[in-house]
Amino acid sequence: MHATINGERTLTGLDFARLSKLLERQRSPSLADLLASAEITSSRAVHPGVVTMNSKVEIVDVRTRAQQALTICYPEDADPAAGLISVLSPVGNGLLGLRAGETAKWRTPNGGECAAEVKAILFQPEATGDYAT
Numbered sequence: 001m002h003a004t005i006n007g008e009r010t011l012t013g014l015d016f017a018r019l020s021k022l023l024e025r026q027r028s029p030s031l032a033d034l035l036a037s038a039e040i041t042s043s044r045a046v047h048p049g050v051v052t053m054n055s056k057v058e059i060v061d062v063r064t065r066a067q068q069a070l071t072i073c074y075p076e077d078a079d080p081a082a083g084l085i086s087v088l089s090p091v092g093n094g095l096l097g098l099r100a101g102e103t104a105k106w107r108t109p110n111g112g113e114c115a116a117e118v119k120a121i122l123f124q125p126e127a128t129g130d131y132a133t
Contacts, residue, residue: 011041019034019035030090034096046124051118057069059117068116075087091106100121
């Protein structure tokens with residue numbers, strides 16, 4: 001049950017610092033891989049089309065074409081029924097740092113492979129001038 005990290009991902013410095021602290025408390029090989037390979041940029045310089053923490057994204061399942069809106073959040077805020085997906089989940093980890101138009105890939109708990117395209121960034125905190133959330 002892990003996300004497949006393909007290509008370069010972009011994280012803000014604040015997200016990187018907070019996720020590094022989270023990694024100290026909770027073991028997550030996929031998050032460790034993401035942090036080790038990500039390009040880091042400032043919150044003020046991050047492109048508005050990048051999935052950052054607390055971003056709400058519209059995704060499209062590549063197989064079924066089903067669309068869904070999800071918000072990437074910290075584990076304590078996760079509520080999958082409300083569309084709040086933990087960054088530690090395969091889906092959340094798979095989406096973080098991608099740009100609109102890119103595809104996230106991950107494995108389900110039973111080993112199945114899933115993929116979804118980031119169709120749109122519906123909300124990104126940094127794009128609204130929120131550099132501290």
